[in-house]
Amino acid sequence: MSILLFFLLLPLTMRSQEEICIGKKHTLYSTVLQEQRGYWLYTPENDQQDTAKTYPVIYLLDGDSYFHALVGISKTLASGRGKGMPACILVGVLNTDRTRDLTPTASAAGRDGKISSDAALQGGGAEAFHRFLTTELRDIIDRTYRTSGQNILIGHSYGGLFTLHTFLRHTGSFDTYLALDPSLWWDQGRLPQEAGELIRGKDFTGKSLYVGVATKPRTDRVDIHQQTVRYLLEEVLPQAENLDYFRKSFPEENHGTVVIPGLYDGIKQLFGK
Numbered sequence: 001m002s003i004l005l006f007f008l009l010l011p012l013t014m015r016s017q018e019e020i021c022i023g024k025k026h027t028l029y030s031t032v033l034q035e036q037r038g039y040w041l042y043t044p045e046n047d048q049q050d051t052a053k054t055y056p057v058i059y060l061l062d063g064d065s066y067f068h069a070l071v072g073i074s075k076t077l078a079s080g081r082g083k084g085m086p087a088c089i090l091v092g093v094l095n096t097d098r099t100r101d102l103t104p105t106a107s108a109a110g111r112d113g114k115i116s117s118d119a120a121l122q123g124g125g126a127e128a129f130h131r132f133l134t135t136e137l138r139d140i141i142d143r144t145y146r147t148s149g150q151n152i153l154i155g156h157s158y159g160g161l162f163t164l165h166t167f168l169r170h171t172g173s174f175d176t177y178l179a180l181d182p183s184l185w186w187d188q189g190r191l192p193q194e195a196g197e198l199i200r201g202k203d204f205t206g207k208s209l210y211v212g213v214a215t216k217p218r219t220d221r222v223d224i225h226q227q228t229v230r231y232l233l234e235e236v237l238p239q240a241e242n243l244d245y246f247r248k249s250f251p252e253e254n255h256g257t258v259v260i261p262g263l264y265d266g267i268k269q270l271f272g273k
Helices: 002-009 063-077 098-102 126-144 158-169 186-199 225-239 259-271
Strands: 024-030 035-042 055-060 089-093 147-156 176-180 208-214 244-250
Touching (some): 035 126, 055 063, 055 126, 089 126, 126 147, 147 158, 158 186, 176 259, 208 259, 225 244
Parallel strands (some): 055 147, 208 244
Antiparallel strands (some): 035 089
8 A cells, every 4th residue: 555655646757658749850951051951750650550551741831830730630630530631741841041941032022012221132042942842851751751752832921932932833843732821922922923924824733722811901010911812812823724722711810820720721621622
């Protein structure tokens, strides 16, 4: 009895415990970007039991912010109860210089489309980041894990801008694209302006795109975000030939809160066909 009482009085931290692990941290040196890059990785729980099974890979931008949420959503929707998506390998890509990597052009323009006299050029490194993502990082993932060859890209804000930039300019890089409240105001709305020409004559057979947008009104600033988003989503993208295209507005969400409902709805739409 005394031994049992002693055990019960032990702090929980001193008792036998088993960790709940949702992923592992990794790094690689990028010769394209000339710097060390980090990424977090989750593999399906039954991965070791069925060694013949292969998995799609989801590349999540801003992984340090949204990795935990995506793991939870994917585990729920890939479970026996949910079955809203297949089990996937998840790669959360961490940031070093977010503005540099995720914006397609260098720009000094603000969210209102105007350029102040003291504004400096920023960004414009999306092409280099795309090479890092689709060659260096993907090469490691494909060589190390049992990947199926199906690749999904997810991004929010600047990450959503990069996702749409990749979809429009490097369509074959991924099979499925999920962009949440993309910062289409960047560089005075340049990407939406160029989108019509970029999709003209292109066949999007086999490609899927979901764009979720926070539409809760803002009174704290003036910007061109909503009009650029509306133009791309309603006038340009519906013209894309054979594209599996989904769009949704979230009137109760703002730019920061749209990520979780957007991830959940987007994954259901893209995989629930």
